[in-house]
Every structure is written in C-alpha cells, then in structure tokens.
Amino acid sequence: MLIFWKAQLVLLAVPKTGTTALEGALAPRADLVFRNPPELKHAPLYRFRRLVEPLLKVAGGEGFETLAVVREPVSWLGSWYRYRLRPELACTPNSTRGMSFDAFVNEYCKGRPAPAAHVGSQAKFVEDAPSGPGLTHLFRYEDQERLLGFLADRLGDLPPLPRRNVSPAAEIHLSPGVEKRLRMKRAAEFELWERAAVSPAAG
Numbered sequence: 001m002l003i004f005w006k007a008q009l010v011l012l013a014v015p016k017t018g019t020t021a022l023e024g025a026l027a028p029r030a031d032l033v034f035r036n037p038p039e040l041k042h043a044p045l046y047r048f049r050r051l052v053e054p055l056l057k058v059a060g061g062e063g064f065e066t067l068a069v070v071r072e073p074v075s076w077l078g079s080w081y082r083y084r085l086r087p088e089l090a091c092t093p094n095s096t097r098g099m100s101f102d103a104f105v106n107e108y109c110k111g112r113p114a115p116a117a118h119v120g121s122q123a124k125f126v127e128d129a130p131s132g133p134g135l136t137h138l139f140r141y142e143d144q145e146r147l148l149g150f151l152a153d154r155l156g157d158l159p160p161l162p163r164r165n166v167s168p169a170a171e172i173h174l175s176p177g178v179e180k181r182l183r184m185k186r187a188a189e190f191e192l193w194e195r196a197a198v199s200p201a202a203g
Helices: 019-029 045-058 073-083 101-108 144-155 176-185 187-198
Strands: 002-004 009-011 065-070 137-140
Touching (some): 009 019, 073 187, 137 187, 176 187
C-alpha cells in the first residue's frame, strides 16, 4: 500500500496485479509505504478503512481517494499458479508442482480450497463495508496506458516500471468445462472485471 499525502491518493496492493512494480517505481515519492507485514502491504479496502484511514484523519487527512488494479480472473489465477511453482515452495502445501491448472482452478472454486489454491478474491479485496463509500478508482491490469496516465496526472511524470515478482514460465490452459464452473462459482470476480472497464471512477 502506498499513500500520497498531497495527491490525497491511496494505492491498494491487490496481489498479482503488478503493484509490486508500481511500488518499486513510486515508493520514493510516496509519503507512507507499507511493505510489511503482508496484512498491511496487501490490506484490502475494508482493512484500510478500519486501520489506516483513522490515522490519516487524526493527522488532518480528509478526502483520500482509493485506487486498485484488478486482473482478468483466469489470467490472475494463472499468475498465482505459476508463482506457486517456484522451487522454494516445492514440497510445501502451497506448491502447485504436480498440479494441473485445471486442478488448481477446480480447487479454487471450492468453498474451502486447499492451501495451494487458497489465493483470496479480487472482488472481496475491493469490497467495502455496506455503509462505506466504496473504492474511488478501479483499473484493469491489462490497460496499463490508462492506469499510468491517471497516475501521471496525479503524481507527475513516472519513472520506468521495473519487473518484479516474475513467476516461472508454465503452460496455462483452462478447459471449457472448468472455465464454465469458475464463471459460475466465482461470478463476482468476472463482474468486477467488467466493472473495471466501464467504471466512471477509472477515467
């Protein structure tokens, strides 16, 4: 999570959406940077509202806007699947070695996925409390031009974005039946993806 005081902007770090690269480029000009623990670095919107926003208000900060980047759901799951192929995770419950992508996604669709497929939800990440004001700006990971244009308008010219947390290469193919199940079981993820394309807050 990055907080820019003068720009009154909070960049929430949705995992596997390139936010680590954004952090690498923008951290030097941010006023607050949460790198650790992961519960704060990757704090979802509701946790920001509960834990961080009150501190900003105490310091006189009002009207902060929130921004998140979301990724096409199958691509997002593919990134998690590849990330958990890393050699250092071998022989651990979080490893996806020996597991096909279809099996990974089928597991993700369960109410209680096994550790390897327990990767959270982009839809839940940006969900606010029922009475909350909701997320201000929502961008697609794949639409970097729009995202970076917005950030440049708010923060000034941006430095080159480094590549961070690059996952191992792997063949990612989802069979039609499993994709159909994913779209049914995790419809909110696809609804969020569609909303990111048309959200008036993202432009």
